[in-house]
Every structure is written in structure tokens, then in C-alpha cells.
Amino acid sequence: MQVFFDNTIYPNATNILNNTPTDVDNNNKVILLYYNMNFESENNALLGYFWSYDLFTSESLNYNFTNEAEILYLNINEGITSTKNKETIAHELTHLISLSKRIKDSNTLSQYDIWIEEGIASGASGFLINEKITDYINYYGLNNTDNELRNGLGLLISNTTNYSAWNYGLSFAFMEYCRLQYNQDGSFYGLLINNYSNNDYTDIFSVLTSLDSTKFESFEEIIPYFHAANVVNQTTGLLGYKGYYTISALEPSSTNLEIGSGGAIYYLSNIENLSNFTNYDQYDDDLLFILLNH
Structure with missing residues (x-):
């Protein structure tokens, strides 16, 4: 070694x-x-x-x-x-x-929010060992009830308490989505390290806009496209990973759900599964519903 x-x-x-x-x-x-x-x-x-x-x-x-x-x-x-x-x-x-x-x-001990730190380290590691890493992507398709990715796990986590393997999978997928959408190689992670300023998502978006200011208008706009990509898996365009990864997102294993900040749940097989959400007025603007026809 x-x-x-x-x-x-x-x-x-x-x-x-x-x-x-x-x-x-x-x-x-x-x-x-x-x-x-x-x-x-x-x-x-x-x-x-x-x-x-x-x-x-x-x-x-x-x-x-x-x-x-x-x-x-x-x-x-x-x-x-x-x-x-x-x-x-x-x-x-x-x-x-x-x-x-x-x-x-x-000369200070400072770091990004943990989801960014772990996304950088997980995303960069494959380039450092010259191997494509799919472990984290495969977390999406693990068909068990404790799979937090299928039950609304939040992306934007700043607290290190109970940061689980599922969080690593989500952070990895998001960072790789951004890297591939902006046609970058492993040096993308070096750009993120070197652009540390505000220790949060704004540093990511400033790197992305420096690469292409026309692709997304805001960081908030990236999140729904990222989650939609995990269902559609197009090989071109914004709704996929350019053919580099294919994600098998699962429907939730529970009806008692809490969707974390930047998280998502997927209903795939039957639009009638949306019946629990027909009264949209009871939700505030922080919850976005997307119907994908593909």
C-alpha cells in the first residue's frame, strides 16, 4: 500500500x-x-x-x-x-x-458544512485511486426499509450528529451530478477546495457559475433537477449523469415521512400514489411537487 x-x-x-x-x-x-x-x-x-x-x-x-x-x-x-x-x-x-x-x-480550523466536506472527499477519491466508484450510487437501489434515501433524507446537512452512510451517498451523487453537468474532471473538487469562503452552498454555486453562468440561475434550481435526474437517467441534458451513472431510486417504504432540507421522495409506478398530497394548499412554498413524463 x-x-x-x-x-x-x-x-x-x-x-x-x-x-x-x-x-x-x-x-x-x-x-x-x-x-x-x-x-x-x-x-x-x-x-x-x-x-x-x-x-x-x-x-x-x-x-x-x-x-x-x-x-x-x-x-x-x-x-x-x-x-x-x-x-x-x-x-x-x-x-x-x-x-x-x-x-x-x-491558520484556523474551519470547514464546509459536512455534506459538502463529505461530498468533496467521496467524489474526489475515485480520481485519486484511478477507479470509478459506484458504492454510493448503489445505495439508492438498496431495497430495505431503513434506506433513508428513499424516505426523504435531506441533502443540506450541517450537523455531524448521526451523519450516516446514506448521507454520504446523497452528497456523492449531488457532487457528481454537478461535476458531470458542467463537464468537469476530478479537478472540479480542487476548485471547490480552493474556493472556500462562506463554508456553505454559495461557494459551490460560485464555482459552477464561473464554469458556466447560463446553466442554472440559482443553487436552488439545481436541487429539483438533480432529484429528477435520479429517476429519468438521461444520457444527455440536465436530467441525468451523462451516461456515467444510472441511479435506481426507490419509492418510500413508509407513509409517515419527513422530507429533510434538499431531500426528495419518489413515486414511480402509479400516479395514484400522489393521492395523499392532493390538498396542495396545506403545504408551504418549501415543498415542491414535480410530475415527470418520461
Whole structure:
């Protein structure tokens, strides 16, 4: 893995993201630390992480929450040469480089809203390992009742509490939709890292308008097109992923639904399923109904 990191992941990261890590320990190295993260206590989910305080000295923090080194913490229980481990390294390295950029600019610990941070790291990771990643896209088609994507999961999440795998799937799909609609390669994620200003969706839209100011009039306009694309899957135009991905969105598994900010539910097989929503006047302007004929 060290050879793959040195020869593939790291050079791809610095080239595609157009940034380099900090060097708080002055050794010009990124440490890959593997250890047993205890799958049972971590609910079989934690493959790795990056600890942002490590990029600061203990003196600058005034407390000892830092190892004062660029470290990626990785779960030894995941096969070291597996694609998932490579993807995890690339994902966490993107987080490290993203924060490094802001530390170099302002020496502060600041970040985008979590849905943006994770969307950038998830979207960039495939380009760093030279593989197309479909895991997150496949979440849409998982036919089980706890699939939050089918039950109105919100996109625009700022709170890290209970940020689940479903959120990663939604953030990844949205970022890739934007990248493909604007005909970008992996460097799109470098543009987002370098454009950090307001730490929210406005930074995304300013990047998009710098690429093409005519495609969408506002960020809010992108959201319904993105959700419609997850049903229509056109290979051209705004209602799809240019043939790069095909998403299998599912109908909700419950009738007791809460649609989060920027989220959606899909009724696919029978327009009569909309009967629960016939009294449109009871909903405010924050809820948009779209009928797709395709």
C-alpha cells in the first residue's frame, strides 16, 4: 500500500486537488497508521478517519489534542490492498488536504458544512485511486426499509450528529451530478477546495457559475433537477449523469415521512400514489411537487 500511496494516490491528490498537505512535523510525510478499530463497538462501519487537530501544534491549541503529524488512521481489519482501503485513504487524504489549504490561508480550523466536506472527499477519491466508484450510487437501489434515501433524507446537512452512510451517498451523487453537468474532471473538487469562503452552498454555486453562468440561475434550481435526474437517467441534458451513472431510486417504504432540507421522495409506478398530497394548499412554498413524463 505504501508504494500505491506514493506512486498513485499522493501524486494524483496534489495534481487533481491542486494543493499539498501541511507539514506540521517537518518531515514531508503523511503517516498511514493501521490499528484495530474494534468493529463491534464501531458498528462495523468505521474504515478510517482523519483527526483535524493533528495539523496544529499543542502550543497553538493550548491543549494536548494533537499528535502533531499528518496522519491517516485506518482500520487494520479492512484488507490493506483492497479497493475499499485505497478509497478510504484517498477520502481521508482529501479531508487532510482540504483543511491544510485553509490552515495555510488563515491558520484556523474551519470547514464546509459536512455534506459538502463529505461530498468533496467521496467524489474526489475515485480520481485519486484511478477507479470509478459506484458504492454510493448503489445505495439508492438498496431495497430495505431503513434506506433513508428513499424516505426523504435531506441533502443540506450541517450537523455531524448521526451523519450516516446514506448521507454520504446523497452528497456523492449531488457532487457528481454537478461535476458531470458542467463537464468537469476530478479537478472540479480542487476548485471547490480552493474556493472556500462562506463554508456553505454559495461557494459551490460560485464555482459552477464561473464554469458556466447560463446553466442554472440559482443553487436552488439545481436541487429539483438533480432529484429528477435520479429517476429519468438521461444520457444527455440536465436530467441525468451523462451516461456515467444510472441511479435506481426507490419509492418510500413508509407513509409517515419527513422530507429533510434538499431531500426528495419518489413515486414511480402509479400516479395514484400522489393521492395523499392532493390538498396542495396545506403545504408551504418549501415543498415542491414535480410530475415527470418520461
